[in-house]
Amino acid sequence: MTVDLRKDFVTYAKDLNKASEDTNIRTAITRAVSSYRNTVSETLERFPHTPELAEEVQGIKRHSMANLDDLLKQAMDSVERNKGKAFFAKDHQAALEIALGIIGRGKTVVKGKSMLGEELHLREYLEENGNEVWETDLGEFILQLRKERPMHILSPSIHVPREQVAEVFSKFFGKEVPPDIAEEVKVVREFLREKYFTADVGISGANVVAVDTGAMVIIENEGNVRLATGAPPVHIVMVGTEKLVPTFQDAMKVAEVTWRYAQYGVPGYVNIVSGPSKTGDIEKVTTYGAHGPKEFYVIFVDNGRSDMAREDKFSQALHCLRCGGCMYECPVFQVTAGHFGHVYMGGIGAIWTAFVAGGMEKAAPLVYSCLRCGRCVERCPMSIEVPAMIGELRERIVYGKY
Amino acid sequence: METKMPMVLDIISENIIKHGNPLALKGSEVASWAKELDLPVKGELLFYTGGEYQLLPFIDSLVKTITHLDQGSKVFSMMMGARNILNKTGLNAEKMYASVLAKDKDRYNSVCLKAAKVLHGLGYEFCYSGNEELYSGALLYELGYLEDMKNYVQKVVEVIRNSGAKTIVCLSPHAAEVFKFIYPKMVKGFDLEIVTFVDLVWQRRDQLAKIEASGAVVIHDSCRLARELGIHQELRDILENVGADVKESPRNREWTSCCGGPIKILFPELSHVIGSRRVNELKESGAEHILTSCPYCLSALEGGRTKGDSAIIEDLIEFLYRGSKA
Numbered sequence: 001m002t003v004d005l006r007k008d009f010v011t012y013a014k015d016l017n018k019a020s021e022d023t024n025i026r027t028a029i030t031r032a033v034s035s036y037r038n039t040v041s042e043t044l045e046r047f048p049h050t051p052e053l054a055e056e057v058q059g060i061k062r063h064s065m066a067n068l069d070d071l072l073k074q075a076m077d078s079v080e081r082n083k084g085k086a087f088f089a090k091d092h093q094a095a096l097e098i099a100l101g102i103i104g105r106g107k108t109v110v111k112g113k114s115m116l117g118e119e120l121h122l123r124e125y126l127e128e129n130g131n132e133v134w135e136t137d138l139g140e141f142i143l144q145l146r147k148e149r150p151m152h153i154l155s156p157s158i159h160v161p162r163e164q165v166a167e168v169f170s171k172f173f174g175k176e177v178p179p180d181i182a183e184e185v186k187v188v189r190e191f192l193r194e195k196y197f198t199a200d201v202g203i204s205g206a207n208v209v210a211v212d213t214g215a216m217v218i219i220e221n222e223g224n225v226r227l228a229t230g231a232p233p234v235h236i237v238m239v240g241t242e243k244l245v246p247t248f249q250d251a252m253k254v255a256e257v258t259w260r261y262a263q264y265g266v267p268g269y270v271n272i273v274s275g276p277s278k279t280g281d282i283e284k285v286t287t288y289g290a291h292g293p294k295e296f297y298v299i300f301v302d303n304g305r306s307d308m309a310r311e312d313k314f315s316q317a318l319h320c321l322r323c324g325g326c327m328y329e330c331p332v333f334q335v336t337a338g339h340f341g342h343v344y345m346g347g348i349g350a351i352w353t354a355f356v357a358g359g360m361e362k363a364a365p366l367v368y369s370c371l372r373c374g375r376c377v378e379r380c381p382m383s384i385e386v387p388a389m390i391g392e393l394r395e396r397i398v399y400g401k402y
Numbered sequence: 403m404e405t406k407m408p409m410v411l412d413i414i415s416e417n418i419i420k421h422g423n424p425l426a427l428k429g430s431e432v433a434s435w436a437k438e439l440d441l442p443v444k445g446e447l448l449f450y451t452g453g454e455y456q457l458l459p460f461i462d463s464l465v466k467t468i469t470h471l472d473q474g475s476k477v478f479s480m481m482m483g484a485r486n487i488l489n490k491t492g493l494n495a496e497k498m499y500a501s502v503l504a505k506d507k508d509r510y511n512s513v514c515l516k517a518a519k520v521l522h523g524l525g526y527e528f529c530y531s532g533n534e535e536l537y538s539g540a541l542l543y544e545l546g547y548l549e550d551m552k553n554y555v556q557k558v559v560e561v562i563r564n565s566g567a568k569t570i571v572c573l574s575p576h577a578a579e580v581f582k583f584i585y586p587k588m589v590k591g592f593d594l595e596i597v598t599f600v601d602l603v604w605q606r607r608d609q610l611a612k613i614e615a616s617g618a619v620v621i622h623d624s625c626r627l628a629r630e631l632g633i634h635q636e637l638r639d640i641l642e643n644v645g646a647d648v649k650e651s652p653r654n655r656e657w658t659s660c661c662g663g664p665i666k667i668l669f670p671e672l673s674h675v676i677g678s679r680r681v682n683e684l685k686e687s688g689a690e691h692i693l694t695s696c697p698y699c700l701s702a703l704e705g706g707r708t709k710g711d712s713a714i715i716e717d718l719i720e721f722l723y724r725g726s727k728a
Contacts, residue, residue: 001403002403002404002405003403003404003406004405004406005405005407005408006406009408009668010408013669013671016672017671017672020672020675331659331660331676331680332665334679335672336672364405369665369669369672370665371625371660371664371665371676372544373629373659373664374629374630375657375658375660377629378656391543391546393546395548395549396546397405397407397546398405398545398546398547399405400403400404401403402403
């Protein structure tokens with residue numbers, strides 16, 4: 001079989017060129033890069049133990065990925081012990097079907113931001129199956145209305161200036177929304193507040209999972225995850241297996257390193273959810289669904305991750321905390337944003353595309369647009385050797401070894 | 403499974419494998435700079451150019467061809483096909499590039515001569531493989547053609563071993579990188595000491611003459627040199643010894659910004675955008691005189707300079723040569 005990649009390269013090059021001429025992207029990323037560098041250097045000065053903690057986290061991640069099967073079993077047991085229901089999804093389709101099996105049709109779903117959700121095209125799938133789904137992260141909400149894909153993993157609508165936000169909001173809400181950021185935030189707050197309390201299901205991801213306790217740790221700033229996972233009667237966590245670590249203490253370390261390099265300094269909220277809401281206040285009889293969800297489900301998703309874990313040359317890519325720091329340091333990303341990506345972005349994104357989200361042919365043009373300059377490695381708290389992995393992928397592409 | 407890669411990759415990899423040079427330049431063309439020096443072919447220290455500075459003006463022509471033609475178009479396929487045929491029949495590839503400016507060709511060709519003179523001036527004696535010298539194959543490594551590289555490097559090593567050298571001094575950090583990290587994995591008993599031009603100059607920096615520069619200089623650290631080879635303080639030490647006023651750009655040393663060069667052949671426009679952003683970043687240092695120590699950085703930054711920009715972009719070799727002439 002012959003796979004002709006020539007057209008894909010041409011199409012991709014045109015897309016990159018167009019992106020590099022987009023002044024919105026240029027302005028937004030330039031601002032974001034300088035703010036990222038300043039904040040991170042300030043907070044690293046304030047919390048000087050961070051680089052050492054990051055090294056410790058590298059060890060935790062290495063150990064976890066080497067014992068993935070074992071951790072997964074423990075995690076599922078913990079969830080069940082906590083009166084939640086645990087599922088394992090081998091691939092993309094299984095993950096979607098399990099979620100749909102829990103949710104059903106004709107429901108209202110509120111969703112927190114999740115890269116796994118993007119990887120699975122979760123919202124689109126649930127909508128196609130007759131559900132009303134709302135992205136509650138402001139950036140994702142904007143993109144949902146604009147029918148666009150994220151341009152950064154943490155700031156998905158980084159490329160959309162306030163004027164364009166006002167435009168799409170005015171149209172959607174059927175009233176004049178001024179190009180004023182506070183006003184824009186306010187209309188979404190009002191709109192989604194009603195959704196949280198009428199939704200049937202809340203879906204979130206998790207930044208890290210402690211398998212000993214079954215604790216799902218979710219870092220956020222907006223407060224949308226608290227509401228989306230707290231108000232509806234059902235909470236579903238969908239999480240990639242690379243997020244598993246042995247202990248609660250490990251999870252705290254991973255979380256702190258994640259938010260520090262994600263420019264949060266100190267995040268507004270760290271949610272830790274381990275099971276359904278419960279009370280024993282009346283006669284010490286445990287009753288579920290006190291104030292929060294009565295039902296709690298966790299879907300652990302593999303979808304190519306265990307293949308990566310098995311390969312010496314690529315298992316380190318699973319250590320990625322999704323802090324997004326590498327993207328700010330990437331000269332290609334700085335001028336093209338999420339166009340240098342397919343779900344996952346930047347050099348690390350090209351690797352994830354090959355294994356998890358799209359496959360080698362989708363990854364090929366991305367793999368060749370990486371400069372292999374190595375500045376991402378300098379920034380990465382996990383020191384992921386992206387250039388070496390890109391080199392390895394190129395070899396596989398050239399000789400069709402995939 | 404077989405994959406069809408963009409044609410420009412096929413051409414470059416085939417040229418390296420068959421002609422020992424990414425653009426199929428002839429050995430005599432690549433070595434023409436050395437005529438006046440009459441260097442020995444055997445010695446302890448091997449001077450290695452890899453033809454990399456010499457091919458820069460031709461790369462730009464290739465890139466211009468790519469930029470102006472849609473790579474998916476029939477015309478482009480025909481041109482690239484024609485080129486391939488020319489190479490296969492052994493005709494001069496450079497005849498395809500009539501647009502190469504003589505002054506560019508002279509400039510880049512003379513970088514090697516200047517490097518040799520600077521090293522001679524510091525008392526180094528070395529040999530050179532002349533017409534026989536082969537390109538290191540760094541691009542095969544860079545672009546993923548590792549299976550082919552395994553065979554190719556055996557030929558390169560044969561030429562190197564013929565020199566009897568124990569140490570190789572590389573002008574390009576890309577060559578140094580593959581000799582140091584990749585060759586030992588591919589060639590049994592490859593244990594030559596690998597140094598860069600910068601290393602050798604740095605070792606005898608006390609002997610450097612002062613250089614009269616018109617203003618401050620700023621260093622563009624090459625990614626390979628700064629991150630893979632860990633060489634960045636050495637550049638500053640050297641410049642301090644020649645009395646240059648060195649300014650620093652906001653992103654330097656191991657945090658240096660890539661020049662965009664590595665994606666030039668596949669994504670020329672984007673590479674250009676990245677190159678010009680880097681030129682501006684370097685100018686934020688307050689210096690307009692940019693020095694680098696890598697052929698691809700030199701070419702990419704030159705390409706990224708906007709028309710009418712007063713910035714001067716030079717290789718460290720060119721800068722140091724001013725001192726050795728005096």
